Amino acid sequence: METNRVTGAIAGGVAGTAVLTLLLILLEVQTREQIQAFDVIARFVGTPGQTTVGFALFVVAGVVAWPLVFVAIRDYIPRGPDPAAQGAIFAIVLWVAFAVAGRGDLSGPILILYAAYTFFAHLAYGFTMGIVYGHFRGGSQTSREVYAQQ
Amino acid sequence: MVSIDSIPGVVLGGVLLAALVAVGYLRRRRRTMADGGYPTPSERETELETEKPFGLVRWFTTVDHKDIGILYIVFGVVAALWGGTDAMMLRTELITPGKTIWGTETYNGLFTTHGVTMIFFFALPVFFGIANYFLPMLIGADDMSFPRINAIAFWLLPPSLVLVRGGLITEIIGKLLESVGLSALAYPLLALTPIDMSWTMYTPMSSSLANPQIDLALLGLHLSGIATTMGAINFIVTIFAERADDVEWANLDIFSWTMLTTSGIALFAFPVLGSAIIMLFLDRNFGTTFFALEGGGAILWQHLFWFWGHPEVYILVLPAFGLTSLILPKFSGRKLFGFKFIVYSTLAIGVLSFGVWAHHMFTTSVDPRVKASFMAVSIAIAIPSAVKTFNWMTTMWSGNIRLTAPMILIIGGIGTFIIGGVTGVFLASIPVDLVFHDTYYIVGHFHFIIMGIIAMSMVAASYYWFPILTRRMYDQRLAQVQAVLLIVGVTVSFTAMLVIGYLGLPRRYAYYPAEFTLLHQVATAGAYIIALSVFLWIVNFVQSARTGPLVMDADVWNLKESGQFTREWQWFERQLQERRGFERSTPRTPVAEDGGSGGSSDVGDGGEGGGGSDGRDD
Ligand code: HEM
Ligand SMILES: [Cu+2]
Numbered sequence A: 001m002e003t004n005r006v007t008g009a010i011a012g013g014v015a016g017t018a019v020l021t022l023l024l025i026l027l028e029v030q031t032r033e034q035i036q037a038f039d040v041i042a043r044f045v046g047t048p049g050q051t052t053v054g055f056a057l058f059v060v061a062g063v064v065a066w067p068l069v070f071v072a073i074r075d076y077i078p079r080g081p082d083p084a085a086q087g088a089i090f091a092i093v094l095w096v097a098f099a100v101a102g103r104g105d106l107s108g109p110i111l112i113l114y115a116a117y118t119f120f121a122h123l124a125y126g127f128t129m130g131i132v133y134g135h136f137r138g139g140s141q142t143s144r145e146v147y148a149q150q
Numbered sequence B: 001m002v003s004i005d006s007i008p009g010v011v012l013g014g015v016l017l018a019a020l021v022a023v024g025y026l027r028r029r030r031r032t033m034a035d036g037g038y039p040t041p042s043e044r045e046t047e048l049e050t051e052k053p054f055g056l057v058r059w060f061t062t063v064d065h066k067d068i069g070i071l072y073i074v075f076g077v078v079a080a081l082w083g084g085t086d087a088m089m090l091r092t093e094l095i096t097p098g099k100t101i102w103g104t105e106t107y108n109g110l111f112t113t114h115g116v117t118m119i120f121f122f123a124l125p126v127f128f129g130i131a132n133y134f135l136p137m138l139i140g141a142d143d144m145s146f147p148r149i150n151a152i153a154f155w156l157l158p159p160s161l162v163l164v165r166g167g168l169i170t171e172i173i174g175k176l177l178e179s180v181g182l183s184a185l186a187y188p189l190l191a192l193t194p195i196d197m198s199w200t201m202y203t204p205m206s207s208s209l210a211n212p213q214i215d216l217a218l219l220g221l222h223l224s225g226i227a228t229t230m231g232a233i234n235f236i237v238t239i240f241a242e243r244a245d246d247v248e249w250a251n252l253d254i255f256s257w258t259m260l261t262t263s264g265i266a267l268f269a270f271p272v273l274g275s276a277i278i279m280l281f282l283d284r285n286f287g288t289t290f291f292a293l294e295g296g297g298a299i300l301w302q303h304l305f306w307f308w309g310h311p312e313v314y315i316l317v318l319p320a321f322g323l324t325s326l327i328l329p330k331f332s333g334r335k336l337f338g339f340k341f342i343v344y345s346t347l348a349i350g351v352l353s354f355g356v357w358a359h360h361m362f363t364t365s366v367d368p369r370v371k372a373s374f375m376a377v378s379i380a381i382a383i384p385s386a387v388k389t390f391n392w393m394t395t396m397w398s399g400n401i402r403l404t405a406p407m408i409l410i411i412g413g414i415g416t417f418i419i420g421g422v423t424g425v426f427l428a429s430i431p432v433d434l435v436f437h438d439t440y441y442i443v444g445h446f447h448f449i450i451m452g453i454i455a456m457s458m459v460a461a462s463y464y465w466f467p468i469l470t471r472r473m474y475d476q477r478l479a480q481v482q483a484v485l486l487i488v489g490v491t492v493s494f495t496a497m498l499v500i501g502y503l504g505l506p507r508r509y510a511y512y513p514a515e516f517t518l519l520h521q522v523a524t525a526g527a528y529i530i531a532l533s534v535f536l537w538i539v540n541f542v543q544s545a546r547t548g549p550l551v552m553d554a555d556v557w558n559l560k561e562s563g564q565f566t567r568e569w570q571w572f573e574r575q576l577q578e579r580r581g582f583e584r585s586t587p588r589t590p591v592a593e594d595g596g597s598g599g600s601s602d603v604g605d606g607g608e609g610g611g612g613s614d615g616r617d618d
Helices: A002-030 A037-044 A051-076 A083-102 A109-136 A140-148 B009-031 B041-050 B055-061 B065-093 B103-138 B147-155 B157-164 B166-179 B183-190 B213-241 B254-285 B297-330 B339-355 B368-380 B382-396 B405-428 B430-436 B440-464 B466-470 B476-502 B514-547 B567-580
Strands: none
Touching: A002 A037, A002 A051, A002 A109, A002 B065, A002 B166, A037 A051, A037 A083, A051 A083, A051 A109, A083 A109, A083 B514, A109 B065, A109 B514, B055 B065, B065 B103, B065 B147, B065 B157, B065 B514, B103 B157, B103 B213, B103 B254, B103 B297, B103 B440, B103 B567, B147 B157, B147 B213, B157 B166, B157 B213, B166 B183, B166 B213, B213 B254, B254 B297, B254 B339, B297 B339, B297 B382, B297 B405, B297 B440, B339 B368, B339 B382, B368 B382, B368 B405, B368 B430, B382 B405, B405 B430, B405 B440, B405 B476, B440 B466, B440 B476, B440 B514, B466 B514, B466 B567, B476 B514
């Protein structure tokens, strides 16, 4: 059972990180590199300036660390038993840290865009992670009906 | 440097042809029946019902109208979110009068991609999606007339979106390649910067800008036009040929009527745009002079563009009228008032829409007598629009109004349409237009319609049919909040723009005089409210589709009570019965068991005399 949980969490982490990375690249593309999301990441994980190292740490955290933390504290996260909803809530906490630690010298109006967009991206991360995790933890079909009775 | 120019065209053409032949060969091998014939409708049905593959393969190979409808809707929503990001960036840039973040170049790119994305890839695809899903059910057909053409028409859209918006994506790929030392490959990619000639693509600017991305965008737009035309033909044929026996023209439902008219307009308008785009493409690349001074000149482009462009606004708004006329009676507890006149006014708009294009050209050198005639028709087209508005109001009059989320949105949409329409009538008068042309007043005018009745009717439909689409119910409280937020956001944002334009500020500039700061900030605040409402819609939609309460009784909206339990809901009821063995909610409702033509209660909300009384004897 334990390995099942760990595999599920990591699979969720892979999917979630892929979605988050894609969305951050899109943000980068769209704003024509005004936000420098990957420097934000580097600052967030504590290696300002070293974008590549920062990115590697980001992937490790997104794929392994956060999902395991998520699984460990899942019972305390509201909106259960739906892991996707819980994942989204969990990701909001991550986003607060990301937004505060990573904002660097962004200021003024672009901060609004940055905050809103990264918020959305983090929700997508947590939600995807939760969905995939839930999938590994015994089929979505029956549990779906369970949520419906909540 | 490897350049595409250095590869002989013959080779490229040969490769392309070979690829097509290979595809055709593979398809033929897979598709031909044992007897060498084509699948008959019943065989097609078997294929659809039992052999639908699972997972991604299903979505890539589907020819079922419901699946294609969902693909269209998802595609349209993705495009809307992307175009919406453009809009939020535009509004953020305009928070301060000077350079806030991006400055002129990116600002020009943003309003161009915003306009093109929303017009070509959001509004029409979503309506085509809704129609694909529900129109066959409403007219009692098994599927669209040409399911495979239907699938092709959809699958042309993703590549056209990528072509049109390619500049940004290639920029990043180019930079990536450059960073790993492949500058030779990166160079052509970096030469493609986002298009910035505005959605009207006026010549001579569009024919002289060097950016090669414009050529790709033109090809993408052309492709999307082909897709639209194919879709339109399919709708027309389906409505003519696939109606169930008891669906006459007289009781054809109102949404199908508007889709028929819309498709008719599209059939005449889009080929013109396609030709104009090809001419512009030739001017840019092959030295023709269609739009050069010694050829037709810049005015020719404007004529051709607006001959499509104005009908296009009615292509977009007629389905919204249709959804409004369809949903409004359901929550008013009464039949649509003056059904016949709503149909006639739809057809009238369809014809008249081709006679008004030059009202976009009142400030050009077109002969004043010509302009005057266009002014007359432009004002005349307000009459059929007003007919609809009054019929909607009469439908609600002393009705039993239920303020569900779809109803709030429909009423809000009628309100914003009145503002957008009245400002349009003002603009149709030449002296007024000379003052307001190319100011924010125009932006306010058409956004009251596009973000108003058009977007609102889509969201309303998504709530109204949510149970059919997902078998589940959404969070109704959240949806009501979302509906109100959307109406407030639209009103705040675009009223501010009407005022800004009234004060004379031209549009399409990244910088503006400081005295407009407050008004621009109000408009931006409104835009952020719209963004918030969109976010709430997504959260509600996604989460309810997964975990919302299961719908057990097909009569979610109490439609049997007012005799408006129309065909799509009867289909839904049969689905619930067959798939889950649920009991029918009202055993006495005579729903035909043969699954095909249905009983008299099948008659939609069409025609005053239409059936539906059967459901009322509760
Ligand atoms: C029903 C849906 C309608 C939509 C979606 C719509 C949309 C638009 C759009 C997109 C433009 C801007 C063109 C540009 O880029 O310059 C525009 C301009 C205009 N609209 Fe409408 N419109 C609608 C209804 C009307 C009506 C009912 C009238 C008049 C009776 C009208 C009259 C005008 C005029 C005269 C202009 C040109 C203003 C100018 O460029 O100076 N519109 N409309
Ligand atoms: Cu027009």
